[in-house]
Amino acid sequence: MDGNGGELSSFLTKLGEDRQLQDAYAQDPEGTMREAGLSDDSIETLLSRDLGKIKAALEKELPGRDFMMFMIIFHSET
Amino acid sequence: MREQVTPESASAIERADEVLYLVTQPLTAQWIERANPRSRSLHGLYESGKPRRETYAEMVDELLAPVRAGLDICAAFYGHPGVFVNPGHEAIRRARAEGYPARMLPAVSALDCLVADLGIDPAATGLHSYEATDFVVYRRRPDPTALLVLWQIGVVGELGYATSPRRENVALVVDRLLRAYPRGHEVIVYEASPYPLVADPFVLRVALEQLPDAQLPLLATLVVPPARRPRRDRALMARLGLN
Numbered sequence: 001m002d003g004n005g006g007e008l009s010s011f012l013t014k015l016g017e018d019r020q021l022q023d024a025y026a027q028d029p030e031g032t033m034r035e036a037g038l039s040d041d042s043i044e045t046l047l048s049r050d051l052g053k054i055k056a057a058l059e060k061e062l063p064g065r066d067f068m069m070f071m072i073i074f075h076s077e078t
Numbered sequence: 079m080r081e082q083v084t085p086e087s088a089s090a091i092e093r094a095d096e097v098l099y100l101v102t103q104p105l106t107a108q109w110i111e112r113a114n115p116r117s118r119s120l121h122g123l124y125e126s127g128k129p130r131r132e133t134y135a136e137m138v139d140e141l142l143a144p145v146r147a148g149l150d151i152c153a154a155f156y157g158h159p160g161v162f163v164n165p166g167h168e169a170i171r172r173a174r175a176e177g178y179p180a181r182m183l184p185a186v187s188a189l190d191c192l193v194a195d196l197g198i199d200p201a202a203t204g205l206h207s208y209e210a211t212d213f214v215v216y217r218r219r220p221d222p223t224a225l226l227v228l229w230q231i232g233v234v235g236e237l238g239y240a241t242s243p244r245r246e247n248v249a250l251v252v253d254r255l256l257r258a259y260p261r262g263h264e265v266i267v268y269e270a271s272p273y274p275l276v277a278d279p280f281v282l283r284v285a286l287e288q289l290p291d292a293q294l295p296l297l298a299t300l301v302v303p304p305a306r307r308p309r310r311d312r313a314l315m316a317r318l319g320l321n
Contacts, residue, residue, distance in 0.1 A: 009105055015275055016080050016109065022275060029276075051269065051277045052295070055103070062104040 006061030008042045008054075080109055081274055082186045087154075088113065090183060094152035096144050100137075100163075101156045102297070103272045110154055130237060137165040138172060145178050158187035162209070162229065188299050189227060191270035195279045196301065200225060203304045210234045210300065214250050222258045223308035231267070231300040242296070249290040251300075259305045261287040266301040267294055 011033070015021050024032045033043045045057045080088060091097055091110060097117035099110050111117045123136045144151050153159065159166040160182050173180035189207070193200065204224035210231045212218070220226050234247035255265075262285045269280035284292045289300075315321060 009108065012105055012273060012276065013108065013112070025275065046276050049276065049278045051271050051273075051280050054273060054277045058103070058105055062108070 007038055008045070008057055009061050011036055011038055011042070012058075080113075082191075084183065084185060087183050087185060090152045091117075091154055093150070095149040097152045097154055098141055099154040101154070103156075106156070106272065114152075134165050134168065138169045141165070141169040142172055142176070145173055145180075146176070158185045158190075159183070161187045161189070188229070188268075188270050191279065192227070192268050192299060192301060195270065195281065196266060196268065198225060198301070198303075204308075210251055211236075214254050217254075220255065220258045220302070222305040224304055226302040228300040228302070232294050232296040232298045243294045245290045245294075248294065252286060252289050255286055255302065259286055259302065261285065263305050264303065265289060266303070267292060267298050268301055269295045269298045 014036075015025060021032065024035075030043060030047060033046060038046075042057070045053050048054075083091075091113050094114060095116065097110060097114045098120055099107065099117060100120045101107050101110070107119060120137050120140060123133050123140065125133075141151060141153050153166065153169060155163045155166055157163075166182065170180045170182055192198065204221070205227065206221060206224055207227035207229065208218050210228040211234050213228055214234070228251065231248065231251065232243045234251055235244060236247075264283050265286050267280070267282040267284065267289075271277040271279045280295055280298070282293055286302075312321075
């Protein structure tokens, strides 16, 4: 896979940009991921469709990236 | 990820002389930097203990400096750039006041996602929403006949970074809600998926009184469906010819 980071982030980046890959993934997620060479762990993570698990796996793959949780809290003036 | 970035916004990111961004997901940051190599994050302006208003002011300055230098700038924020993004509005206001053209492009907010994911039509019952800390601090009075959305339920009372929700603060929100809703009223903890092609949104239905003990993602929004139907004003309906 091309792209920076690990196999999961590379796969998701390509998936977001490649309509044919999106169609293939919608038809056969596991087969498409095996074709792309993803590991069993990554395949299991994505097949779960669990947002928490997928976010955690991505954050583990891209530990050096410049991102942090941020919150914009609204403060009224009165 | 670009699935929910409008073509108009994607084009603005790609064509800008410089992109300054603030996002929560590493893959989103990666996509922005790939779309425009002249991109940089604003996250470095956050510091533990720094007053939030100071951070906002610095973000606005950071956005305006290249504008004053004659560059075409695109500021990209997570979600909708005008929803819970103080610097987004302020930067546009200041730019215009200084004579520079500036505009905000609409985008997909958590509210748009929950309407789609939960199958809720705000027109059916009416809709009111508050930031969760605002809701308790200002003693807001919920209308139990209309849909209520409380933003940022995972960070009630937090003025800075948080790593996990403070359940005692969530309990204060529940106390306030219990004045208008029954203890067993079903509420929905919701987090939109930033990766809709592969990940489902987080959706947890729980009784109101159990909310403080429920799984609560930091980015969660609380959805409180109506507890009862509103009463009709039959006299007014007659005047409107709606009988």
